[in-house]
Amino acid sequence: MTNKVLAIEGMTCAACAKTVERVTKKLPGVSEANVNLATEKLSISFNDGELTIKTIQDAVAKAGYKALTQSVSKVFNIQGMTCAVCAKTIERVTKKLSGVEEANVNLATEKLNIRFDPELLTTAIIKTAITKAGYKALEDADEGELTGRKQGEISSLRNRFITSAVFAAPLLLIAMIPMILEALGVMLPGFLNTMRYPKQYALIQFLLCTPVIIVGRRYYTVGFRNLIKLSPNMDSLIAIGTSAAYIYSFYGVYQIFFNGNVDYELYFEGAAVILALITLGKYMEAVSKGKTSEAIKKLIGLAPKQASVIREGVELLVPIDEVEVGDIVVVRPGERFPVDGIVTEGLTAVDESMLTGESIPVEKKTGDTVIGASINKNGSVHYRATRVGKDTALAQIIRLVENAQGSKAPIARLADIISGYFVPVVMVLALIGAGAWFFSGETFAFSITILISVLVIACPCALGLATPTAIMVGTGKGAQYGVLIKSGVALETAHKIRVVVLDKTGTITEGRPKVTDILTAAGGPDEADLLRLAASGEKGSEHPLGESIVRAAEERHLELLQVEQFQAVPGQGIHATIQGKAVLLGNQKLMAENSIPLESVASEAERLAGEGKTPMFVAVDGAFGGIIAVADTVKETSAEAVERLHRLGVKVAMITGDNKRTAAAIAKQVGIDTVLAEVLPEDKAAEVKKLQDSGKKTAMVGDGINDAPALAQADVGMAIGSGTDIAMESADIVLMKSDLRDVATAIELSRKTIVNIKQNLFWAFAYNTLGIPIAMGALFLLGGPLLNPMIAALAMSLSSVSVVSNALRLRGFKPSKL
Numbered sequence: 001m002t003n004k005v006l007a008i009e010g011m012t013c014a015a016c017a018k019t020v021e022r023v024t025k026k027l028p029g030v031s032e033a034n035v036n037l038a039t040e041k042l043s044i045s046f047n048d049g050e051l052t053i054k055t056i057q058d059a060v061a062k063a064g065y066k067a068l069t070q071s072v073s074k075v076f077n078i079q080g081m082t083c084a085v086c087a088k089t090i091e092r093v094t095k096k097l098s099g100v101e102e103a104n105v106n107l108a109t110e111k112l113n114i115r116f117d118p119e120l121l122t123t124a125i126i127k128t129a130i131t132k133a134g135y136k137a138l139e140d141a142d143e144g145e146l147t148g149r150k151q152g153e154i155s156s157l158r159n160r161f162i163t164s165a166v167f168a169a170p171l172l173l174i175a176m177i178p179m180i181l182e183a184l185g186v187m188l189p190g191f192l193n194t195m196r197y198p199k200q201y202a203l204i205q206f207l208l209c210t211p212v213i214i215v216g217r218r219y220y221t222v223g224f225r226n227l228i229k230l231s232p233n234m235d236s237l238i239a240i241g242t243s244a245a246y247i248y249s250f251y252g253v254y255q256i257f258f259n260g261n262v263d264y265e266l267y268f269e270g271a272a273v274i275l276a277l278i279t280l281g282k283y284m285e286a287v288s289k290g291k292t293s294e295a296i297k298k299l300i301g302l303a304p305k306q307a308s309v310i311r312e313g314v315e316l317l318v319p320i321d322e323v324e325v326g327d328i329v330v331v332r333p334g335e336r337f338p339v340d341g342i343v344t345e346g347l348t349a350v351d352e353s354m355l356t357g358e359s360i361p362v363e364k365k366t367g368d369t370v371i372g373a374s375i376n377k378n379g380s381v382h383y384r385a386t387r388v389g390k391d392t393a394l395a396q397i398i399r400l401v402e403n404a405q406g407s408k409a410p411i412a413r414l415a416d417i418i419s420g421y422f423v424p425v426v427m428v429l430a431l432i433g434a435g436a437w438f439f440s441g442e443t444f445a446f447s448i449t450i451l452i453s454v455l456v457i458a459c460p461c462a463l464g465l466a467t468p469t470a471i472m473v474g475t476g477k478g479a480q481y482g483v484l485i486k487s488g489v490a491l492e493t494a495h496k497i498r499v500v501v502l503d504k505t506g507t508i509t510e511g512r513p514k515v516t517d518i519l520t521a522a523g524g525p526d527e528a529d530l531l532r533l534a535a536s537g538e539k540g541s542e543h544p545l546g547e548s549i550v551r552a553a554e555e556r557h558l559e560l561l562q563v564e565q566f567q568a569v570p571g572q573g574i575h576a577t578i579q580g581k582a583v584l585l586g587n588q589k590l591m592a593e594n595s596i597p598l599e600s601v602a603s604e605a606e607r608l609a610g611e612g613k614t615p616m617f618v619a620v621d622g623a624f625g626g627i628i629a630v631a632d633t634v635k636e637t638s639a640e641a642v643e644r645l646h647r648l649g650v651k652v653a654m655i656t657g658d659n660k661r662t663a664a665a666i667a668k669q670v671g672i673d674t675v676l677a678e679v680l681p682e683d684k685a686a687e688v689k690k691l692q693d694s695g696k697k698t699a700m701v702g703d704g705i706n707d708a709p710a711l712a713q714a715d716v717g718m719a720i721g722s723g724t725d726i727a728m729e730s731a732d733i734v735l736m737k738s739d740l741r742d743v744a745t746a747i748e749l750s751r752k753t754i755v756n757i758k759q760n761l762f763w764a765f766a767y768n769t770l771g772i773p774i775a776m777g778a779l780f781l782l783g784g785p786l787l788n789p790m791i792a793a794l795a796m797s798l799s800s801v802s803v804v805s806n807a808l809r810l811r812g813f814k815p816s817k818l
Contacts (some may be wrong), residue, residue, distance in 0.1 A: 001031060002048040006056065009038050010065040010708040015682065023063045027051055042067060053101075064685040064709035071101055074123060075402070076112040078105065080135040082222065082282075083234035084464020086421035089226075092420075095134045097121055107461075108468040108804075112137065113403065134225055140810070148537065150286075157283040164212045164276035168269070171208040172790075174201075202253045202266060209268035211631075213246060216275040232423040234460055238278060240427070241455035245271040245789070250446050265445045267452070269787075274456055274793035278558035281797020285461070300372035301396050307338035311380070327385045331376045339372045340387035348379030400484050400687045400734070404475040409488035411757055412467035415764070422460045426772070430454035433776035435586035449789060453775035457792035461800040462767060466760035469807035474753035477813050482736035483746045490732035494716050494750035496697040500645055500743060501676075501688055501710070503702035504656035504663065507720050507740065508670060509632040513544050515552035516613055517629035519604060524625040528558060534618055534628055535560040537576035537583050539570065544629045545614060573616070584619040585628075591617050596624055612665030639670045640818055641740035646671070648747055651696075655679050655687055684710035701735075701743055718743060745815040752813055767799045 008020055017035040021675050022040060029050030034043045053069060060067035076219040081087060087105040090112060094103040099120030104113045114126065123139055130137040213220075226232050228332040245267035252266045255705065307323045308315055308330040320338050323329065328344065331337050337350070349361035352374040361377050364370055370383055387745060389395065392652035400407030434451035436437040438444060471488050478485050485491045502508050518527045525533065535553030538546035539560055553560065565577035572593070573586015584594055588605075589599055596604065596619045605615045605627065617624070642652050653674035656663050663677035674686050684700075688710050691698045700707065711717030711731050719731030735742040769790070778784045 001045050003043070003045050003055075004045065004053065004062075005070055006053075006067040008035065008042050008060065008067055010712050011035075011037060011040055012681070013037075013710070014067065016709075020060055020065055020067075023059050024056060027056065027059055034476045036068055061712065064713050066712050069101065069117065070309040071115050071117050072435075073115045073403075074111065074126075074139065076114065076130070078110050078112050078128070078130070078135055078137055081105075081107060081110055081224065082461075084460040085231070085233040085423050086135065086226075087464055088416060088420045089133055089231045089233070090130060090135060092127050094126060097125065097129055106468045106472075107464040108472050133231070134222070134229065136531070145567070154283065154286045154561045157279060157286055158225060160215050161279040161283050163215045163275060164272070164279055166270040167208045167211045168276040171205060171269045171272050174204060175210070175266070176719070185590070198256050202256045203267055205268040206250070206253050208811070209246065209249070209272045212272040212275050213242070216242075216279060219275070219278075224737055234423070234458075236423060237426060237455045237458055238274070241430075241452040242274055243727070244270040244448060244455075245274070245452050248445075267448065269454065270789045273790045274452075275792065277793040277797050278456075281801060284797070284801045285804060288801060288808065293421075298807045299373075299394065299401070303335065303394055304336045304338045304373075305390075309385075321389065323385055323388050325385055325388055328382055329385055330380070330382055332380045333376055333378050335376050337370050337372050337374050337383070339385045339389075340392045341370055341372075341383040341385045343368050343370060343381050343383045345383075346379055346381030348381050349377040351375040351377055370812070397479060397484060397736075400486055401475055401479045404471070404485050404487050404491070409467055409471060409492040411492055411754065411761070412488070415463045415466055415761060419460045419463050422458070422463070426454065426458040429772060429776065434519050437777060444608075446786075449786065450775070450777055452789040453787045453792045454772060456789055457771045457775045457787070457796050458768060462764035462803045463761075465800060465803050465807075466764050467757050469804050470753050470756045470760060470810060474749060474756075474808050474813075475811040477810055478746065478749050481742065481745055481749075481815065482739075483742050483749065484651065484734040484736060485746065485749075486734070488730055490716055491750050491753055493697065494699070494747050495754045497650060497716060497750075498696040498748055499651045499653060499691050499698045501653045501691065501698060501714070502672070502740070503700075503707055503710075503720075504658065504666060505632060506703050507701055508638045508654060508666060508672075509634055511632065513548035513614075513630045514633050515548055515628060516631045516633065517608060518626065519601070519629075520626040521601075521624050522562060524623065525620065528556070530618055530626045531556065531628065532558045532561060533578055533583050533620065533625075533741055534585050534616075535579070536563055536573055536578050537566070537585050539563065540566055541574060545616065546574075548630050549616075549628060560703065580770075582621050585616060586615065591624075594619065594622075596622070598624065600624075601627060610665060612662045612669070634666060634669050635740065637739055637741050641672045641743060642742035643818060644741060644816065645747075647818075648751075649742060650654050650744075650747065653691065655684055657681070669809060673733070680738070681707075685713040688713045699747075701740070718746065741815075748815055749813060753810060756807060756810055760806055764799070767795075771795060771799075 011017055011020070011259055014037055017037040020035045021033050024030060024042065024044055027458045029047035030044060032045040035041070046056070057067045078090060081090070082109055090105045091103050094100055094112065094114055097116070099117040100114060102115045105111070106113070116126070127137045127139070147647040219235050220239045220243065223235035223237070226234045227239070249266045249268045249271070265795070290323040303320065303322055306317055307320055308317055309323060310328040311331060313484050316794055320505055329338060329341060337394070340712070343364050343366050345361075345366065346366050350364050350369055350370060351361050362728035364381065371394070372387070373394045387393070411512050430451050434447040437450050438447035467488070471491060474491060475485050518531060520527055520530055524530070531549070531553050535550045535558065538549050540563065541547070561578050563576055563578055565575070566650070567575040569575065569586065569590060573584065576583045576585070584590060584596065588598060596617070598617065601624070607628045608615045608627070611631075613629040616628045616630060618626050618628060645652050646807055651673045652671070653676060654663065654667050654672045657679055658677060660675070660677040663675050667675045679687055684707060688698055690716065697715045699702070699716040700710045701718045701720060702711055711719065716733060718733045718735055720735050720740070733746050775787050775792055777786060
């Protein structure tokens with residue numbers, strides 16, 4: 001029997017724990033399953049021959065919760081990858097290791113994201129496996145170190161290309177000019193006349209080509225090493241193709257020098273130019289890939305390097321790493337907040353646009369929260385540090401975006417499968433093509449040309465880069481707009497969303513009651529006096545509606561009166577004596593029991609209730625005094641958000657525990673299509689499930705805490721919130737600005753990104769589908785030209801660059817506006 005402990009997310013009560021126990025105990029092979037609600041953990045014993053952890057997790061997920069293993073996630077920076085086949089090789093060798101739950105390699109970022117059980121596996125074993133596969137894994141590399149290494153790689157490629165071009169360019173001229181001049185009937189200069197000076201001509205070509213081979217030796221060391229290990233990659237294709245050209249030409253030099261065979265064709269210029277062009281393509285690709293991660297680099301660059309803190313009454317300038325929780329930090333106008341915290345002194349406006357996408361500065365006063373890396377605009381403030389280092393909101397955002405960029409979208413699976421078989425198939429096709437032409441009567445030189453062209457034109461890189469580059473740019477762009485997409489799966493699924501379910505409280509509405517109307521009775525107290533009496537009576541109340549009345553009085557700067565007697569009547573309201581006056585405040589039932597007639601205001605009360613407001617009646621000394629209406633007001637942007645979703649062809653449903661009348665009033669204000677009212681919190685997931693059963697992809701939008709089961713049930717869970725830990729954990733997408741309009745932004749961005757990925761995959765597949773037959777001589781067979789290996793090399797290089805360049809177009813994405 002296997003014993004495992006899984007962390008359970010989404011539980012809110014003992015009923016949740018019981019549900020998880022029930023569904024897991026039903027699974028085949030389970031002997032015992034116990035859930036501890038306090039620790040939120042499931043202890044389960046099962047026969048691993050009948051059951052897997054994945055099956056258990058799926059069962060818990062169907063029940064509306066999430067089961068997580070006690071695994072750890074690590075990110076390794078991989079050196080030595082050149083194409084999609086390399087990425088596939090690393091995934092294959094790491095997934096074979098005992099204890100590995102998931103392993104994804106992102107060719108664009110050159111990173112391995114791996115999740116494993118630390119009881120069964122260590123990072124040292126993972127590194128060793130990767131090293132044996134022919135690559136190098138670096139753990140926890142500093143971002144500055146990585147950037148420096150990347151720049152070094154780009155510089156190396158540039159220098160290799162320049163050196164290659166210096167020798168390849170004159171070699172190409174020497175090889176091509178004789179043919180051109182002969183075709184024009186012009187006499188060749190002596191040293192270029194192959195008939196008069198064949199040895200000198202051949203020797204010059206050999207001497208110019210060899211330095212290019214030496215400079216490009218990495219293609220051979222990596223390519224042949226992988227070939228020997230039976231995991232050939234793109235370097236293997238290049239190595240075989242150019243080696244064939246070089247060795248065949250070297251044999252030609254031997255023939256010219258020792259056998260006098262001056263008609264022997266030389267392919268030195270082909271080998272040299274192919275290497276030069278491929279190196280140029282690699283250089284351009286590296287530069288382009290660097291641009292795909294600009295968004296994350298900008299986020300990383302936001303954090304200040306130093307902070308001014310007050311310790312023992314003295315202001316000190318310390319490195320950001322030395323700021324501790326509880327430190328009082330000083331920030332002056334124009335400076336960035338170094339860490340997260342709460343303002344203790346001062347008043348200012350803060351620009352949070354780089355973190356939330358919100359362009360308007362937000363006013364901050366004592367008690368307000370400030371986010372690290374935001375800009376202090378116009379006032380000096382002191383604040384107490386609450387989150388530092390890796391716990392700050394900025395660090396969490398960066399971590400989320402990096403994780404998303406390291407994940408895979410389902411759409412990439414086909415490309416992954418093809419890239420795994422790609423290189424061996426190309427090698428077979430190259431041999432078949434060359435052999436077929438040779439045995440059909442063509443010369444050996446002609447067959448070598450076919451072999452080289454097929455090997456060189458094939459490009460698994462374009463396939464490998466098609467998806468991750470678009471995901472990198474898409475998730476980075478989302479972060480700039482305050483939309484944090486946690487995975488490639490979420491990014492892809494969002495484009496299929498046809499129904500969006502919105503939680504009412506705190507999502508469509510502000511989330512706290514507010515006084516909306518004050519109606520006074522003829523001959524009774526005026527608005528100010530009525531509100532003052534009501535607020536004075538509610539001062540000691542903890543009821544949310546009472547608190548809203550107190551807030552309204554404070555906002556109007558009304559001085560509250562002394563309460564002499566107070567009595568709360570459950571389910572009705574309050575009795576209070578204020579400066580000798582008997583005050584009643586509550587619902588119709590309270591008024592009826594105290595014989596306060598309401599016939600004259602019945603229609604007004606009905607109207608207010610129809611608008612989704614709660615009318616609270618006030619009576620003073622036995623006479624009706626007026627109505628104070630309270631409501632959880634709709635956010636200013638909610639109606640616009642719903643309209644934007646409608647324009648995207650998405651239906652909008654609202655889910656709430658409110659009564660149908662109140663819910664209908666709110667729905668009418670913002671244009672909701674479907675109202676799901678009087679739904680208990682624990683039933684929200686079931687309502688989402690019903691919508692999914694209709695066959696439509698459904699998104700749930702909530703606060704990420706109370707709505708955890710519903711967020712987990714939905715195809716895509718979106719958390720409205722300021723990036724709290726719980727919100728980030730429970731949702732697939734986090735909307736940092738708490739702005740419903742960003743739901744439409746997330747769907748739009750997903751659609752644009754998926755279109756971009758499909759374009760990339762189409763061109764990558766089309767390029768290879770058309771390129772390989774042409775290289776094999778399809779056009780020549782129909783009377784057209786034979787593909788020159790140098791043109792094949794240029795086409796191969798440009799294919800990868802074109803895919804990355806197309807992905808970079810996503811950087812211009814802007815959300816639509818009404």
